[in-house]
Amino acid sequence: MTAGASLGALTLQAARHFADRVCLRYGDRSWTFAEFSAQARSIAAGLAHRLEPGSRVGLFMANRPEYLLLQLAIELAGLVRVPLNMRFTAHEVATIVEDCDARAVFFDGSTRDRASALAARLTRIWWCRVDGDEALGGDPWHRAAQADGAPRDGVALDALCSINYTSGTSGRPKGVMLTHRNWLSVCRNMLADRDMRHDDVVAHIGPLTHASGTYFVPWFLRGACNVIVEGAAIEGLLETIGRERVSVFTCVPTALTRIVNHPDLERHDLSSLRAIGYGAEPIPYNTLEKALERFGPVLTQNYGLTEAMMTVATLRPAEHFVSDAATGRRVPRVGSIGRPYTFVEVVLRDGNGERVPEGEVGEITIRSDHVMQGYWNRPEETAKVLRDGWLWTGDLARCDEQGFITLAGRSKDMLICGGFNIYPAEVEAVLTSHPRVLEAAVVGTPDPDWGEIAVAFVTALPGTALSAEELRSHCKPVLGMKTPRAFRLVDALPKNANGKVDKPKLNAAAARMEECGDV
Numbered sequence: 001m002t003a004g005a006s007l008g009a010l011t012l013q014a015a016r017h018f019a020d021r022v023c024l025r026y027g028d029r030s031w032t033f034a035e036f037s038a039q040a041r042s043i044a045a046g047l048a049h050r051l052e053p054g055s056r057v058g059l060f061m062a063n064r065p066e067y068l069l070l071q072l073a074i075e076l077a078g079l080v081r082v083p084l085n086m087r088f089t090a091h092e093v094a095t096i097v098e099d100c101d102a103r104a105v106f107f108d109g110s111t112r113d114r115a116s117a118l119a120a121r122l123t124r125i126w127w128c129r130v131d132g133d134e135a136l137g138g139d140p141w142h143r144a145a146q147a148d149g150a151p152r153d154g155v156a157l158d159a160l161c162s163i164n165y166t167s168g169t170s171g172r173p174k175g176v177m178l179t180h181r182n183w184l185s186v187c188r189n190m191l192a193d194r195d196m197r198h199d200d201v202v203a204h205i206g207p208l209t210h211a212s213g214t215y216f217v218p219w220f221l222r223g224a225c226n227v228i229v230e231g232a233a234i235e236g237l238l239e240t241i242g243r244e245r246v247s248v249f250t251c252v253p254t255a256l257t258r259i260v261n262h263p264d265l266e267r268h269d270l271s272s273l274r275a276i277g278y279g280a281e282p283i284p285y286n287t288l289e290k291a292l293e294r295f296g297p298v299l300t301q302n303y304g305l306t307e308a309m310m311t312v313a314t315l316r317p318a319e320h321f322v323s324d325a326a327t328g329r330r331v332p333r334v335g336s337i338g339r340p341y342t343f344v345e346v347v348l349r350d351g352n353g354e355r356v357p358e359g360e361v362g363e364i365t366i367r368s369d370h371v372m373q374g375y376w377n378r379p380e381e382t383a384k385v386l387r388d389g390w391l392w393t394g395d396l397a398r399c400d401e402q403g404f405i406t407l408a409g410r411s412k413d414m415l416i417c418g419g420f421n422i423y424p425a426e427v428e429a430v431l432t433s434h435p436r437v438l439e440a441a442v443v444g445t446p447d448p449d450w451g452e453i454a455v456a457f458v459t460a461l462p463g464t465a466l467s468a469e470e471l472r473s474h475c476k477p478v479l480g481m482k483t484p485r486a487f488r489l490v491d492a493l494p495k496n497a498n499g500k501v502d503k504p505k506l507n508a509a510a511a512r513m514e515e516c517g518d519v
Helices: 008-018 032-048 063-074 090-099 113-117 180-193 213-224 232-245 255-262 285-296 379-385 422-432 468-482 503-515
Strands: 021-025 029-032 054-062 080-082 103-107 127-128 161-167 176-181 201-204 225-228 248-251 275-279 298-305 307-317 321-323 330-332 336-340 345-349 364-366 389-399 404-408 415-417 421-424 437-447 453-460 486-489
Touching: 008 032, 008 063, 008 180, 008 213, 021 032, 021 063, 029 032, 032 063, 032 225, 054 063, 054 090, 063 080, 063 213, 063 225, 080 090, 080 285, 090 113, 103 113, 176 180, 180 213, 201 213, 213 225, 213 248, 213 307, 232 255, 232 453, 248 255, 255 285, 255 421, 255 437, 275 321, 275 330, 285 298, 298 336, 307 364, 345 389, 379 389, 404 422, 415 437, 415 453, 421 422, 422 437, 422 453, 422 468, 437 503, 453 468, 453 503, 468 486
Parallel strands: 021 225, 054 080, 054 103, 080 161, 103 127, 201 225, 201 248, 248 275, 275 298, 453 486
Antiparallel strands: 021 029, 161 176, 298 307, 307 336, 321 330, 336 404, 345 364, 364 389, 389 404, 415 421, 437 453
């Protein structure tokens, strides 16, 4: 990449190179690279006229083209992007915009109710709707956020580019500070190690406020076409793949589970697909097995976290299989997040900071140019995780002699039952290898005899039945004393705004089970 060039500058460079190609589709609307960049520059000029450099700008909307236009425009204007998941409550949005002292929030019809309620209280913020003439406390979008002229020049690589808030499952959400240099490194990592092609048609179903929006830029730099799936539903994705001849999509394992178990999957034309990316949480064994059987070796696992955005380790398509020592058959490599990206160092460490031996569990620590600068206004929290140039992630894993990393879970989720360490991810992998299990999640709860015990929440495949005794018999030969002491069969696992399993809710449910004597 050009030395000293910001990601925004490189995006405009790519737009000139691929000017007449279509870069974005949404329903019956489309933009060429030239049209997209021109509109983004116009928005950037309007924002630069209205807001001081470094002002924080919230994006609170559903997946739509305006989000991506604003994403680029905010970078070009020297402002700071603050993504806000459209599923956030008014309380969650207020917590974030007050924490970062946001000066503007862009919203749409899907978030209007919460934006309107907040605008009456947070009057110092400019609230602007992007899909209509309404503006709360200011001029409408088409008048206030677009202008003739050029955006600001010379955005510094080490200037703050975004504040991405953690989910807040462990308390008040923390704002992860990422500079333009950090984001440049994220794209470099993807372009170096991921199979991204200029003729790809990339479908987006996950929130653009999270991973999906991150994938947009490197494929844009390649000259590919991005398609936003309206409504982001699985049925919409399957129809879009056939209609637009989609070659790539990325999703969380929860979405992939719904895809491979979709009752009408076979009636859709999916022949154009050449690659599927997944990540953000462990994938159920049955989902991985079905996806490999249905789509072939086209899956890529991606591991990252907000503090080291997206690109820490990846498991390539051919690496999804391993030879079974007993039978010699090729079987799925379950639980692995692959090996580090080319420009990323990963070391597994014990509590003293020493590298653990191969095969033993240690905390993932990362050193790379894409690691965050710290948490916004949280120096003490920053000092806990950034030590001597390394990011301590809180994720536990093992590494084999070939360098493949397998997650064991979060350090705070590890259980100690009768003196033995139990890692929920390992138990979940065994549970989801049962042929009738759709999803499973394991949490711990205090126990007077064992200290802690594992409680498994399990959902069965549609139209099938399971029993606790059947699950216990399935786990016991593999897990021994690590077998969950209690099983709760549920219709569905709770999910948070990002589509991940909501472990705090399950922890609360396990606590209620204990109070009722059900464990």
